[in-house]
Amino acid sequence: MRESIVSNLTVKHDNLSENFMNGLVRIFAVVPLIAIFLILWIIVKNGAGVVTGSFLLLAPTDGMTQGGIFPCIFGAIAKTVLMVVMALPLGVAAAIYLVEYAGDGIVFRLIRAAVNNLAGVPSIVFGLFGLGFFVLFVGRNLDQVLKTGLLFGQPCMLWAAATLAILVLPVIIVSTEEALISVPQSHRAASLALGATKWQTIWRVVIPQARGGILTGAILAVSRGAGETAPILFTGVAYFLPHLPVVNLFGFIPMVNPFDQFMDLSYHIYIMATQSVDAEKTLPIQYGTTLVLISLTFLLNLVAVLFRMYFRKKQGLVTI
Amino acid sequence: MMNVPVEEKIFHAQKAVPMDKHNSSISIKVKDLNVYYSSVHALKSVTLDIQKKAVTALIGPSGCGKSTFLRTLNRMNDTLPGARIEGSVIIDGVNIYGSEINVVALRRIVGMVFQKSNPFPKTIFDNVAYGPRLQGIKNKSMLEGIVEESLKKSAIWDEVKDRLEKPALELSGGQQQRICIARALAVNPEIVLMDEPASALDPISTAKIEELIHELKKNYTIVIVTHNMQQAARVSDFTGYFYLGLLVEHGETKKIFTTPDKKETEDYITGRFG
Structure with missing residues (x-):
């Protein structure tokens, strides 16, 4: 009996x-690795030579086949x-x-369901929603009420950002x-037992501890929202703009014009x-722009990680 | 810092008519207290007087209602969903379950120390200064004074005075618990509730906490829940024995531990069950 068990243990299984x-x-597990490597390699190989100081700091010229992408970087950041x-708020x-x-x-379940569904809506639907709701409904009505002609009722940065804000809301939530x-929970109890109100507890104990997580959410939202094209398509983005969207407040303080x-x-x-006009000719610009976009996103993710580490260290918690 | 009469502190809008002020040696008068959690009857008609500037220990097996009782004294049960409380708890002549009670003000008079030390992930200073800051004290030197005094009262000043700006979580468990006691004292309470404050600590830290309780009873009314019978015998002047939501017996600790009136109490204390 005993021997048969031992021999069973040593017999090679059918390993096929x-x-x-x-x-x-x-093999399947390696696919994402290969994908990210290929994407980065192609972009860096073709884009690295294009991204120069003047590419970053100049406006497009010659029917957007030459020059830089400064207005795009400016617009994206603003x-x-x-x-x-x-x-965020x-x-x-x-x-x-x-x-x-x-x-x-x-109420809780309704909001919960809304948040989950919002996360699953295709981004082009957000674009159409932004046009219909923000530009045509909110904007046009504001113009009528405030008698501002056609100020709010047209695509602009404000409505594009508002549309994106709704898109990234689930990420932040x-x-x-x-x-x-x-x-x-014990920290909430301690605070209440010290005579704090519920809101004082949230403001002074809960939020400070959640700061790292909230910030991470904000930055995840940025990397999600910054690269989206469809939601801003009808709500504010321009094909070409000869000037920066800047206005002089009181005539002398330059600020972004939403x-x-x-x-x-x-x-x-x-x-x-x-x-x-000449897609072949603009190929380097495409690679360069893509490299800038991806670098910005990576940079933001890095900032998120650093912030999280900083806050945890400040609270005396273990790093990462 | 606080010369406002207690009644005015508890009552936030309306001035109270003291219900019972003649017996000045009694700090908390509990009458016919019933607590229900949904359908569970957790405390059954508990009536008990808690003496001023003395240590009252609450003992009994797990689930007997002693912690529930403790948490009714600063209305921490209010936050639990499904909790229902009947009866009265009178502190300095005011029923804290009355309709006009400001729970926030009540908790400044009745402080609490929890079973597991729970300092905030803030500096030692900010932990102790938390309560005073809630009350709007911003003056730096005033806060420093309160923090130093509270830490001294909690017998931890000498250990932390050079690192008040370090995170409280870097301290040992026993030190953290004493920081939590200092944090509770900084609010200047009259009564301090302790829910098994030493159950998660090593013997040396426990001894320090017990020593501290001895010191504190000179100025505070202390109610302590403990699983440890020796601890109850060592630190308390009065002991209440809870079983199945009932206060079986209550009296001077000496008496409870030598010649209890009830057989159940004797059985529990001598370790025959529980």
Whole structure:
């Protein structure tokens, strides 16, 4: 009896199917690695030589077949900042409500379902929604009420950023929720027992601990929203703009004009590839623009990681 | 810092008519207290007087209601969904379950230390200064004074005075618990509730906490929940024995631990069950 067990243990298994599946999952697991490598390699190889100081700092010239992409970088950053400014307070507030105030009632479930569904809506639908709701409904009505002619009721950076803000809302809500949930219940109890109100507890104990997570959410939202093309297509992006969307406040303080249209990196890549007068000639610009866009996104992700590490260290928690 | 009468602190809008002020040696008067969690009857008609500037220990097996009782004294059960409380808890003549009670003000008078030390991930200074800051104290030197005094009262000043700006979480478990006690004292409470404050600590840290409790009872009314019978015998002046939501017996610790009136109490204390 005993011997048969031992001999069973030592007998080689039929390893064919075992090895086959093992190999298969290994190959599949490497696919993302190959994909990211190929993407980066092609872009860096073709784009690195294009990205020079003047490429970054000059406007397009010669029917956008020469020159730089400065207006696109400017527009992309301005639009993204505006988007975060709109989305972050909304998203954080929603998450605070969901985690700290809402019970498990019908309202909670409705909001929960809305957030999940919002995350699944195709981005072109957001673009059409932005045009219909922000530009035509909100904007036109504002113009009528305020008698501003055609100021709000046309595509501009404000509406593009608002549309993107709604697109990235689920990202911010979900990561903020996770950050809030990870704050130990015992800290809330300690704060309440010291005579803090609920809001004081949220403001002084919960949010400071969730800061890293909230910030990570904001930056994830940026890297999601910054590269989107479809939502801004009808709501504010321009094919070409001879000037920067800048206005002089009180005549002398230059600031971004949210009521102007703007040029954008992702849209620039799209039009260079499909709508250019000479698509072949603009190929280097396409690679260069793509490299700039990807670098910006990577940079932001890096900043997110560094921020998270900084906040954890400040709180005396273990790093990463 | 706080010379406002207690009643005015608890009552936030309306001035209270003290209900019971004649017996000045009693800090908390609990009458017919019933607590329900949804359908569970967790505390059954508990009536108990808690003496001023003395340590009252609450003992009993797990789930007997002693922690629930403790948490009714600063209304921490209010936050639990499905909790329902009947009866009265009178602190300095005011029923804290009355309709006009400001729970926030109540918790400044009735401080609490939890089972697991739970300092905020802030500096030692910011932890202790948390309560005073909530009350709007911003003056740096005033805060420094309160922090130093509270840390001294908690017997940890000498260990941390040179690193007040370091994260509290870098301290050992026993030190963290004393920071939490200092944090509670900084609010200047009259009563300090302790929910098994030493159960997660090593013997040396436990001894320090017990020593501290001895010191603190000179100025504070202390109610402590403990699983450790020796600890109850060592630190308390009065002991209440809870079983199945009932306060079986309550009296001077000496008496409870030598000649208890009830057989159940004796059985529990001598270790025959529980």
